[in-house]
Amino acid sequence: MAQERKVTILDIASYTGLSKGTIDRVLHNRGEVSKKSYEKVMSAIKEMGYEPDLNASILARKEAERIALLMPEKEKGTFWELALSGLEEVKEHFLPMRIRIDQYSYDQYSEESFCDTCSRLLEDKPAGVVIVPIFQAATITFCQELNEAGIPYCFIDSKLDSENYLAYFGMPMYKSGYLCADQLTCGGKVDDVLIVRVHRDKGRQSDPTVNRRAGFMDYMLQKYPSCNIHSRFIDSTDKDMTMATMEAFFREHPSVKHIAMFNSRIHLLVPFLEKYPDPERRVVAFDNLNANMAALRHGTISVLIGQHPEKQVFNAIQTMSDFILLGRRPQRTDNYMHMDILTPFNLENY
């Protein structure tokens, strides 16, 4: 098992009777190699257990490899701002490895914008791409194009089953709903629960939280079969309407103590929650946006479930980089992130 001395391309060269140059060409699929030589080299690599030396490779390479990051625009105060927080650091981390990260942003409410961005991206011929696939159908088309171009890709946040992606990093949505219900009910007596949802006015894309809601419902059905689950819709752009909706609901159901939301927008409820404080109320929601964390710290929210979206970005890029540079495939294709339970007592150092 243990190599005597590291096997280098030079060893392979002398073993196959070819030269460094040819070895390099087959290692990087640059073509210009006869089939016969190609196979000789490949088998020699296997036999001798050759592994490329990343340092030498990086040192010698002139141009950086480009990884394209295809995701929604970094809108302030949204989930995508969180996901992109620390991207600058990530870029700096990969730069010395001659890996450049190029952002390709699209409007998460406009499929057209997504497609436009995809075309731009394809023209740039990156060495790999990391995708947040908000639009299912369009993503399938795009992935086919990537396949044809021989460009590897990873998914983050959500994924499309059928494609031959290199890896996926994201939260287990169904389970997260289950966890949310458990944290909300907390083993106590619960007769009514209010779920607040957000109108998706601008676009037509499928609701990313359906599975989460399903998990939540299944938990409730199982453990609190007689609990009433109320739903109300708010508009993320209309604060007055949000307040009015909430006030109307609680006028009608003053005894409801449990509130949940399945997306990152719980901060929209903070004005209401702080206007009508209730020490017995329990609020559980998702994602550690700054606004949400502030409310958690303040005690307005009871529990936030976090998924470190910025780590998903990092992991996907890392995986892509290992594949591009070393041809290494990830240990697992589907990587479900741990769900972090955040309370006022462990929110620091997160």
Next chain:
Amino acid sequence: MAQERKVTILDIASYTGLSKGTIDRVLHNRGEVSKKSYEKVMSAIKEMGYEPDLNASILARKEAERIALLMPEKEKGTFWELALSGLEEVKEHFLPMRIRIDQYSYDQYSEESFCDTCSRLLEDKPAGVVIVPIFQAATITFCQELNEAGIPYCFIDSKLDSENYLAYFGMPMYKSGYLCADQLTCGGKVDDVLIVRVHRDKGRQSDPTVNRRAGFMDYMLQKYPSCNIHSRFIDSTDKDMTMATMEAFFREHPSVKHIAMFNSRIHLLVPFLEKYPDPERRVVAFDNLNANMAALRHGTISVLIGQHPEKQVFNAIQTMSDFILLGRRPQRTDNYMHMDILTPFNLENY
């Protein structure tokens, strides 16, 4: 800010009128350099904003740098097994950077063993050391020796305030007790709490969980001032005695529903807990040992508070490596890890 082209030692050489060799000597404090040259080089480095190229450095270096890892023996089923899980991977991660990790283990119950190991370690003159400082006084002595030898060191798990350590990674102990109390009481009605402690028979070292217990007590005093806090001691090597102690306690206090433990040994209670199941019972404890996780999965334990000790090891080594290779100091000296709340509903993928 942005460099035109990367500054190399060659640039510094020509700028100072010296040669590559001399620059290298001052960069690595190898001596054999006149004070005058030394200062000329140092100021040039500052002025030109030189940053070493890790890849080139690693590629050219013959010998690996050695980082010593000084911690308790990896005893099966203990916290230290958890902390050392994945060390092989960590070693493999650092090997291509020509960083070798040497383990120096000591018996956590024997100060003599600790001191012996320290002497062995010192003789080997590693480039840096990562320390779990179980024995306070002995560690202080050891750190002085390291200071004299000019060997940098990090602490993990716990730390000694006064020393000039490079970094510390660990859990905020006091806060973890606070969190534990919050998870245990969960906002409900709590009149009695049982705290189970472990006799420290073999050694004399100070109890690492005092601060955690203090945090717990302060929480209870504040939020449940009239709650009775019971304590019982068990012996980690005597299962029968543990069972007897628990049975005796619950014979006397049959209505107690809340149990906490402040170390990683909650698995010792599992036989009792499973012999006398109680759906209303709430058990909160620390650390994701395999045995603990199994009990959590099974529902025997309600909540486990995790701190990723293996990540502490990794981070400390990473920090040490950056310092040795690049002279880079960590952003913060004291790094408190996030406390993870683990329940049966989020224990996967942890």
Next chain:
DNA sequence: ATGAAAGCGCTAACAA
């Protein structure tokens, strides 16, 4: 105390 020069393992441009 300092300089010169030979690599480390790989890439890439050019020659054959």
Next chain:
DNA sequence: TTGTTAGCGCTTTCAT
């Protein structure tokens, strides 16, 4: 299609 060669930026040995 293949081989040759000059680096990449640094370390290290050997002269000076």
